[in-house]
Amino acid sequence: MTCIVLFTDFGPSGPYIGQMESVLRLTAPHVPVINLLSNAPTANPRLSSYLLAALRYSFPVSSIFLAVVDPGVGGKRRAVVLQADGQIFVGPDNGLLNTVAVQSQNTKWSEIVWRPEHCSMSFHGRDIFAPIAAKLAINTAAKLLQPFDRNDLNDWPQDLAEVIYFDHYGNAMTGLRYSDVYSGKTLTVNGIQIKQADTFGAVEEQQAFWYKNSSGLVEVAVNKGHADQQLALKLGMRVGF
Amino acid sequence: MTCIVLFTDFGPSGPYIGQMESVLRLTAPHVPVINLLSNAPTANPRLSSYLLAALRYSFPVSSIFLAVVDPGVGGKRRAVVLQADGQIFVGPDNGLLNTVAVQSQNTKWSEIVWRPEHCSMSFHGRDIFAPIAAKLAINTAAKLLQPFDRNDLNDWPQDLAEVIYFDHYGNAMTGLRYSDVYSGKTLTVNGIQIKQADTFGAVEEQQAFWYKNSSGLVEVAVNKGHADQQLALKLGMRVGF
Amino acid sequence: MTCIVLFTDFGPSGPYIGQMESVLRLTAPHVPVINLLSNAPTANPRLSSYLLAALRYSFPVSSIFLAVVDPGVGGKRRAVVLQADGQIFVGPDNGLLNTVAVQSQNTKWSEIVWRPEHCSMSFHGRDIFAPIAAKLAINTAAKLLQPFDRNDLNDWPQDLAEVIYFDHYGNAMTGLRYSDVYSGKTLTVNGIQIKQADTFGAVEEQQAFWYKNSSGLVEVAVNKGHADQQLALKLGMRVGF
Structure with a gap:
């Protein structure tokens, strides 16, 4: 069962979760959205990555995690997709997905090379990551991704x-x-x-x-x-x- | 209309609501989930019980309440299901469901005798109560429950x-x-x-x-x-x- | 795509969001509900109105906003529906919808003349606004609304x-x-x-x-x-x- 799972530092009240949900629903209206966690360590992708890696096991294979802890938004960090042991993770390449990768057997990284017509400088969760998560859920994302090899995670601690x-x-x-x-x-x-x-x-x-x-x-x-x-x-x- | 209604002291941000939702969706994918309240008096099933009893009336007959305020999780308190005037309540037998019972005309108590293959010591909301709520929603829970009589609620105040x-x-x-x-x-x-x-x-x-x-x-x-x-x-x- | 979008000052934890969702689901079970924002400036419809007017653009045409920042609930303020450039807004006539109106090209105001059989004095979000939003979503609200002209917004600042x-x-x-x-x-x-x-x-x-x-x-x-x-x-x- 495909399901889109939100993992963010957006807080429980604000507008950002709902704005992402609107994007998800427009592209993938029949895919359920579960708001897993909205108080990941603020602007701290390193600590957040260990939390995400632990919580993924409550969700079935083929779940798509939309993970956004992104203090460098608008800067040069890549936007990526990680396939790991049957689950998919979409988010910034700032360490947030690294722990999932080093704890997994089979991983495949891709860069998101697609950009929307209008893209804000400060909310790629809504403008890049949510559209890609929705397209992955309906299998229309392949051409928007560019696989790459990852050789820089040897020193990333598993725990x-x-x-x-x-x-x-x-x-x-x-x-x-x-x-x-x-x-x-x-x-x-x-x-x-x-x-x-x-x-x-x-x-x-x-x-x-x-x-x-x-x-x-x-x-x-x-x-x-x-x-x-x-x-x-x-x-x-x-x-x- | 069947609907699963969450009533917890889990807080609004954390991972526990989403982890329960994942379980519910796997077993009962077409049953809507409504997060009614996540800030019940922390670890206080007695006060929480009066709140739950008042809020139930905003929900239709046949609603299933997944109610978790459970400081004794992992200890000896029973896991129970209460049918009360057409609504169903699933949760720990620590007082949380008592006020609903004493305010209702027709009640039936059952103990949850089923246990999952893997059960955590600290999160029966995800591992016992959510699976049973989902099974109740799709009518596959009957054999997992053992009815019992309740003679100990005479002193439980209605208000x-x-x-x-x-x-x-x-x-x-x-x-x-x-x-x-x-x-x-x-x-x-x-x-x-x-x-x-x-x-x-x-x-x-x-x-x-x-x-x-x-x-x-x-x-x-x-x-x-x-x-x-x-x-x-x-x-x-x-x-x- | 019709979708009901919640914009409130109800807080992230409490019972009020869930109580409104129950009403929405009973009348319009197939219409998705997105909780956009629950921490609008408390009891301040004026400030909230500028936030609502900005956030509406993340949602498609035909979205229905259920907007409740309503300190005068139970008093004499009207209950209204605003149609504005293809989106619909339901809420109290206390200024909350004014900024949307003055920023829009095409607007139509209606008063909600319907009242439920049982109506609380303190929660018209659940008892009046949610039922009307749900009926609008399934096109059964027309006879419950009374259009009126608005000539009092000339001094309402656009920004x-x-x-x-x-x-x-x-x-x-x-x-x-x-x-x-x-x-x-x-x-x-x-x-x-x-x-x-x-x-x-x-x-x-x-x-x-x-x-x-x-x-x-x-x-x-x-x-x-x-x-x-x-x-x-x-x-x-x-x-x-």
């Missing part, structure tokens, strides 16, 4: 030992995919030692713990509390076992 | 004389359904005496008043102001006539 | 030299549509002189600049910063070249 996202509860996701080698170990973040637990109810109220979250990442939380505030965490802080 | 929700304007909804016996009476909250008015325009700017809100609840507001801030209200504060 | 909106990044949109006569000029806001630039990357980090935004408005931003905070801007502040 990132940093805080990459705070959810609505103040839980802190890290860029580390859970692995059994971490089991039972103590996590250190912001100078604080944090033990593992399976569920919120397994620790005392107001106590911090780490666990494998529902997207497979190492996550820090406080039972009935707010880890971000209570542990004074910030995006990009280093974590380690 | 709650507390502040249960603040909307975007700072208006404070209470858990009291409006009744004509309240008409003309003065409401007390946080030690402040508040008079009734029909509309915002009927009182002076910056003046507080209470009224029957559009969902049938007693609500406190300030004309061209923010009741939450200006009256120093908090969730769970007692109100009384 | 507004004020800050009308802050987006998620803190960028400040003004009510001025970009014109070539502004090119190269310095903009003054809050006593600060601001130069023009084409893109964020064209200025130093933390530097303020103004540009023609993706909706055609003059907008003030700070590269990798937050113009609202760093320039201490507020809604309604005057701007000038």
Whole structure:
């Protein structure tokens, strides 16, 4: 089932999501649109890339991700499409799609060589990426893309030992995919030692713990509390076992 | 018309709404999804239950509510389905659905005995409740449910004389359904005496008043102001006539 | 393609968007709904009107805008429909639709003379405007509307030299549509002189600049910063070249 999935730093209220949806609907009216996340780390494609790579697994093969965290919009960064293990990602070539690529078995990169008649300098999400995502959904994008080889991702880490996202509860996701080698170990973040637990109810109220979250990442939380505030965490802080 | 209605404390931006939508669409692609509310009182199923019970009346018979305010996820609370006066509610058995039940004429409770092959410890909204809501929408859930009798709700109050929700304007909804016996009476909250008015325009700017809100609840507001801030209200504060 | 577009000050989380969607879906189940914007300037139809007038151009002819910024709900302001250059706008007659009208070539105003059997005093978005928008989408609204002439808009400015909106990044949109006569000029806001630039990357980090935004408005931003905070801007502040 094809579905267009939005992953942006546009915020939940503003006009930008709706403006992209209008474009998608005009070209691909029967393809459902799911707004996955609108508060990716603002203007931070590097941290956002680890979040996108983890969240993709809640969506089926053939899903098309319209991913826009694009502080360099209007500048020289490329506009690209990444095919990765059966899913498709459309967005700026500023690192946002790199983590998906390095975590995948089969990847194919293409540059978007098409430009619309009228293109704003500040909203390629609406003017370039959404039209291409919609055309991909209805299989009319092939001639607008130019495949290229990627030899510059050897140093891009598959996992990132940093805080990459705070959810609505103040839980802190890290860029580390859970692995059994971490089991039972103590996590250190912001100078604080944090033990593992399976569920919120397994620790005392107001106590911090780490666990494998529902997207497979190492996550820090406080039972009935707010880890971000209570542990004074910030995006990009280093974590380690 | 069947429709799946989301009622959660997931916040407006995060990944959890979109992850549930992906599950719903895979199983029940033609059933519309409406995101009713994503800022239910965080981790507070008791207050949330009175809000859910009031809001259900904006939705037609046969609507399916996917209701997730679930601080005990991964623990021992049951996963349940409540059929109540023609509508269906899917969620955790932690009180969240109780107010709907005690305000309804005909109710039937079932436990969700099905479990998915892979089930996270922290996101049953995606892994248990959404799949069941989708299966209910396409009538394939019957064998996954085990009816049970409920004899423990005699003490659950039909109305709650507390502040249960603040909307975007700072208006404070209470858990009291409006009744004509309240008409003309003065409401007390946080030690402040508040008079009734029909509309915002009927009182002076910056003046507080209470009224029957559009969902049938007693609500406190300030004309061209923010009741939450200006009256120093908090969730769970007692109100009384 | 008909599509119903929501423009409100309801906030991103609350119940009001979902309650309107339920109404729309009951009457016009096959008409897509796009939530364009939910944080219009709260209770400020005048500023909101300039934002609505700019954003309409991302949507095709025959789109139906359900526009609700309605502090006088329940009072004497009319409920109206505006047809303007092929698009339709439904909402309160409190100024919210005026800027669309004065910027359009062909306009036709109608009063909504229909009232539902049960109508709340505080949520005409759900009880009057949404039903009419849905009926317009399926062409069953004609007898519920009463055309009227509008002779009171001669003094309504086509552009507004004020800050009308802050987006998620803190960028400040003004009510001025970009014109070539502004090119190269310095903009003054809050006593600060601001130069023009084409893109964020064209200025130093933390530097303020103004540009023609993706909706055609003059907008003030700070590269990798937050113009609202760093320039201490507020809604309604005057701007000038």
